Amino acid sequence: MAVCDYSPGLENVPAARSSICFIDGKTGQLEYRGIPITELAQKSSFLETAYLLIWGNLPSQKDFDTFKQEIIHHRRTKYRIRDAMECFPASGHPMDALQASVAALGLFYSQRKLDDPAYMRESIVRLLAKLPTMVAAFRHLRKGNDPIKPRDDLDHTANFLYMLNEQEPHPLQAQVFDTCLLLHAEHSLNASTFSARVTGSTLTDPYAIVASAVGTLGGPLHGGAxxxxxxxxxxxxxxxxxxxxxxxxxxxxxxxxxxxxxxxxxxxxxxxxxxxxxxxxxxxxxxxxxxxxxxxxxxxxxxxxxxxxxxxxxxxxxxxxxxxLGIPSDLFTPIFATARTVGWLAHWKEQLEANRIYRPTQIYAGQHDQGYIPVVERAG
Structure with missing residues (x-):
């Protein structure tokens, strides 16, 4: 196979076939699983859209109710995760805290049973449910305060804002925040999603996949902007x-x-x-x-x-x-991450359907046939 022309940043180089997200940058068209983003923003919710992106179809009422109850059930985190977060420096960036916390989840739940649908579903639910709890917890822990416990009587978005601000949000605030999460849930093969697919192609666990994507998202040229x-x-x-x-x-x-x-x-x-x-x-x-x-x-x-x-x-x-909504600016990107976890997990599932580990080539630009110089003969 001939080496293709070098394209910095892999610009315009297809790296996957996907049915998750469509973008036409010239006309400003964005679709999740073929549904225009404007329609989803008006009619759907973050969790329903998460189900759509990850499993490929809008859920029945029964399936959606089950999914929401699973999310509620898994909101809480292990006390040892909380204890570890207490040891993080208060001056640390919340994205670094989130990446470390997500990686730690893998110590408790990772089994790498990628051929087991039940394990995959449980992993997806845990990640979607627990990331908001960890983001909110670090906000309070870095101030020396106890985290706010999740409330089972609040839906996903209202509970997230409650844990962040220790105040039940106005319905409009919760609705607006829900739409924000929906809009951030997926956006094709951006840097963090590519990171998720590359990591997933090694057949590691989903916690390591999300942790790697969180690290990628944190850069100022991506989510940190x-x-x-x-x-x-x-x-x-x-x-x-x-x-x-x-x-x-x-x-x-x-x-x-x-x-x-x-x-x-x-x-x-x-x-x-x-x-x-x-x-x-x-x-x-x-x-x-x-x-x-x-x-x-x-x-x-x-x-x-x-x-x-x-x-x-x-x-x-x-x-x-x-x-x-009363959220400090250094939590903007972690909140982005809690939403984009949906897209990362959708691409992880899709990657596994016809997996091949990523192994791009390179164009070597170094020298050849250089002799070894003993240390005593080297200048300087």
Whole structure:
């Protein structure tokens, strides 16, 4: 087989066949299992969409009720996981804490019975149920406080917000947060999902797979980008300072956080939905001072950079919404991870259906026939 031309970052190199997610970046089309994201955001829920993505079909009422009860039953974590988290440094990033905690889950539950449907389902349920608990727990543990125990009377999203804030959320807040998780659940073969498929192709356990994907997601060029939007809006300070700030950044050749996407050449369809949700929160609970700055910045960026196909992406409005929900910025990416775990697990299952371990080639650019020089003869 001839060596193909080198493509940095494997750009435009197909690495899998998948029926999970479809994206048309030119038109802004996004589908989960063939269903437009706009329809799912309006009519579905995060857990129902999780079922759709992982098992390939929308569940019957009976199947969905069973799935939800399984999630509720598995929300709690082993006390030894909690004790380990207490030993994490308070200054540590929550994504590092989450990666370590997910890896630790494998010590308790990993059996690698990949030919056992019951084991696979239990692993999926445990990961979806326990990651939110661990994210919320670290928020409180790093302050020296006990974690907030999950409540079985609250649904998945309301319970997550309750564990984060120790306050039962308003129904609109829970609904908006649920849609945010749904929109983050899957997005084709991005870096963290590719990491999950590569790790899964070795036939390791699902806890190691999710831990590897969490580590990939944490980088500032991937999921970590959403933590930078609020500091940027804070730096801008006022609506009047938007255009001078933008002009300065562009003159210095710097990126505007929350804008541009590797795939989309139009406004991210998820950003459109999130913008509407941010408006709902502002209308109900009062306009966040950052919201007006964000609106003016998006308008200015479109004027300046629209001809370069640079528009708002999902990170731009998700951070704004999470702030309105009382969530600190360094938890934005861990929350992203709890949602994207759905996509990682869906791709893991799909990978196993016709598995072949990933082993790409390389183009060697080094030297040949170099002689060995004894240490006493080496310069320096």
């Amino acid at each position: 959403n933590e930078t939007v609020i500091p940027m809006l804070n730096e801008i300070g006022t609506v009047e300072n938007v255009r001078p700030y933008l002009d300065q950044k562009l003159a210095q050749g710097e990126k505007i956080m929350g804008f541009g996407h590797r795939i989309y050449r139009v406004k991210d369809p998820r950003a459109k939905i999130l913008q509407g949700l941010a408006e709902q929160l502002s209308e109900t609970f009062g306009c966040d001072r950052y919201y007006g700055i964000a609106q003016e910045l998006e308008k200015a960026v479109e004027e300046r950079l629209g001809d370069r196909k640079i528009y708002a992406n999902i990170e731009f409005y998700s951070g704004l919404i999470y702030r309105q």
